[in-house]
Amino acid sequence: MLERLRKRPLTISELAQPFSMSFAGVAKHIDVLTSAGLVRKVRVAEDGRSYRLELQNSTLNAASQWMEYHRKFWLNKLDNLEAFIEEENHENRSTEDRKKH
Amino acid sequence: MKTEVLKIEKSIKAQPGRLFKAWLKAEDFSRWFLPGTPVSLGAVNIDARPGGHFSIEMLVDGIIRPHEGEYRVIEEPNKLVFTWRSFMTENRDTLVTVLFAAEGEGTRITLIHEQLPDDQAIVQAHTEGWSSILAGLAAWVV
Numbered sequence: 647m648l649e650r651l652r653k654r655p656l657t658i659s660e661l662a663q664p665f666s667m668s669f670a671g672v673a674k675h676i677d678v679l680t681s682a683g684l685v686r687k688v689r690v691a692e693d694g695r696s697y698r699l700e701l702q703n704s705t706l707n708a709a710s711q712w713m714e715y716h717r718k719f720w721l722n723k724l725d726n727l728e729a730f731i732e733e734e735n736h737e738n739r740s741t742e743d744r745k746k747h
Numbered sequence: 748m749k750t751e752v753l754k755i756e757k758s759i760k761a762q763p764g765r766l767f768k769a770w771l772k773a774e775d776f777s778r779w780f781l782p783g784t785p786v787s788l789g790a791v792n793i794d795a796r797p798g799g800h801f802s803i804e805m806l807v808d809g810i811i812r813p814h815e816g817e818y819r820v821i822e823e824p825n826k827l828v829f830t831w832r833s834f835m836t837e838n839r840d841t842l843v844t845v846l847f848a849a850e851g852e853g854t855r856i857t858l859i860h861e862q863l864p865d866d867q868a869i870v871q872a873h874t875e876g877w878s879s880i881l882a883g884l885a886a887w888v889v
Contacts, residue, residue, distance in 0.1 A: 712862070715835050716753050720858050723780060724757040727769060727856075730779035731761045 655688060655698035753860040763847035763854045764824035770845065771795040771821070781805060797821055801829070816840070831860070839863070 650656060650664075662672040676699060679685045687697045759766060769775045773793040780803065781789040790804045796818065803814040812834050819842075820828035827845040832838055839862075846857040 712751060712835070713753055716860050717755065719835075720753070720755050720860060721757075724755065724759075724856060724858065726779045726782055727766065728757070728759045729782075730769065730775070731759060731765070 651685065651699060651701045655700040657690070657696055657698050661699065751862045755858045755860075757856050757858075758850060758853055759856060760853040762824075763849050766854050766856065767824040767827065767847050770827055794818075795821065805833075807834075816843075820844075836862075 650661070658669060658672050658676060661676075662669060665672070676685065679699075680687060684702055685699045686702050688700050689697045769779060771793060772795075773791050776793060777784075777789060777791045781791070784806055789806065790802070792803075793799075793801045795801075797820065799818050801816055801818070805812050805814055814831065814833040816830040816832055818827070818829045820826055825847050827847075829843055830840040831843045832840050842861050842863060844857075844859040844861075846859075848855045848857070
C-alpha cells in the first residue's frame with residue numbers, strides 16, 4: 647500500500663481497491679499512518695471535499711532514502727571514474743599515435 | 748542496534764595508484780566527479796593531507812549544493828577516509844572509506860559510506876518507528 651503511495655498520491659477508494667477492504671477499514675488505518683506522520687491528507691483541488699493521501703518522505707524514508715540516494719550517487723561516481731580512466735587511456739594512445747606519424 | 752552502512756564495489760582496469768590520485772588531484776577529480784558541469788559552477792578545493800578540508804560545489808537539480816569534508820586517512824595507494832557532509836546528510840558529518848585493492852591488472856574499489864553515531868540514533872528512531880508501523884500494517888493486510 648505504501649509502495650503504491652510512493653508512486654503518486656491516491657484517494658482512500660483507490661487505495662482500498664486492490665485489498666478488497668471496506669472504506670471504513672482503510673480509513674481507520676489511514677488515521678494511524680497519518681498520526682504517525684507517515685502519510686498526509688491533501689485536499690483534491692477539483693471538488694474540495696475529498697482528499698488524496700500523500701507519502702511523507704521525510705519521516706518514512708529517512709533511512710532508506712539516505713541509502714538509496716547515496717548508493718546511486720556513489721555508483722554513478724565510480725562509473726564516471728571508470729569512464730575518465732578510459733578517456734585518459736584514449737587520449738594517451740592518440741598522443742602516441744601522433745608521435746609515431 | 749541497526750547501523751546504516753552502505754557498501755559498494757567496483758573493478759576498474761587501472762592501477763590502484765592511478766585511481767587513488769584521481770581522488771586527490773583537484774583537476775582530475777573535477778573531470779570525473781563533476782562531468783558536464785560548467786567550470787564557472789563546479790568549484791573544487793582539495794587540501795590533500797590528513798586533517799585537510801575539501802569542498803565541492805555540485806549542481807543538483809539546478810541548485811548549487813556544497814559537499815564538504817575532511818580527510819582522515821590518506822594511505823596512498825590503498826586507503827582513503829574522509830568525512831562527508833551535504834544537504835543529503837542534513838549537513839551532518841558522515842564517513843566515507845575508499846579502499847583500492849590490486850586485482851590482476853586492475854583495481855577493486857570498495858567504497859563504504861556510514862553514518863556517525865549521532866546520526867545512527869536518528870536513523871534508528873526513524874527505522875524503529877517505521878518497523879512497528881510496518882508490522883502493524885502486515886498484520887492488517889493479512
